[in-house]
Amino acid sequence: MTATTAPTKKALLMLDYQVALCEEGPYLRMPPLAAQIAERGVLATAEKVLTSARAAGVFVVHVRLAFDPSYRLRTNRLPRFDPYEQNRAMLADSPEAQIVKALAPISGEPVIDKGCVDPFVGTPLREVLAAEGVTEVVLGGVATNLVVESAARHASDSGLQVTVVEDMCASFRADFHAFSVENMLPLFGAVIGSAELKF
Structure with missing residues (x-):
């Protein structure tokens, strides 16, 4: 009897593409990050990948750092996260916490709010992916060594394939x-360029 392999179902996770992190202007909180995003043309690349994913019918999930007014749902309690609460920053309804316009969610694409770096901690993300039958996640986001690395580690440890x-x-x-x-990142999955990506 020959074993059969279950088909792979991919999801595209769009991680922290937010106004405060990505765009020059009055809401920018991290100029060095925005400068690297601009220099690398990240938003234009992300828009192309997002468009391709949508055309292919791939499940798209947007993740963002966003807080409730009490800040009690903040799962990261390290001092470096304290300024968010002290400055009433990144509130869920604020302009700075919104996803950049070019990558904004469309109908049917959920937005997961998190209170820490890892998009799986304190959120329903893993359960949502499981309910959709997802077996592989395709990751893009900022910053590479924070949310992307955290997502790759957690996803691979949860039994998902990671790209x-x-x-x-x-x-x-x-x-x-x-x-x-x-x-x-190569310890937790495949690292490829957008030209190599196939949905």
């Missing part, structure tokens, strides 16, 4: 991004 689209990602410094894609 990271390198040119959909950027970090605060070019060397941070390079170290992650060359040394860390």
Whole structure:
């Protein structure tokens, strides 16, 4: 009797493509990250991949850092997260917490709000993927060595296959991004360019 392999079902996870992180303007919180995003053309690449995923009928999930007014749902309680609460920053309804216009969700695409770096911690993301029958996640986001790495680690440990689209990602410094894609992310999945990606 020959064993059969179940078909792979992919989901595209769009990670932290938010106004405060990605766009020059009054809501920008991390200029070095936005500069790397612009230099690498990340948003244009992400838009192309997102368009292809939608055309192929791939399940798309958007993830963002966004807080409720109490900040009690914030799962990361390290001091480096304290300024969000102190400054009433990244509230879910605020302009800065929104996903950039070019990558904005459309009908049928869920948005997962998280209170930490890892998009799986304190959110229903894993359960949502399981309910959709997803077996492989395709990741793109900012910053490479934070949310993308955290998502890749958690997804692979949860039994999902992981593909990271390198040119959909950027970090605060070019060397941070390079170290992650060359040394860390390959431990948890495939790292490819958008030209290699097939849906």
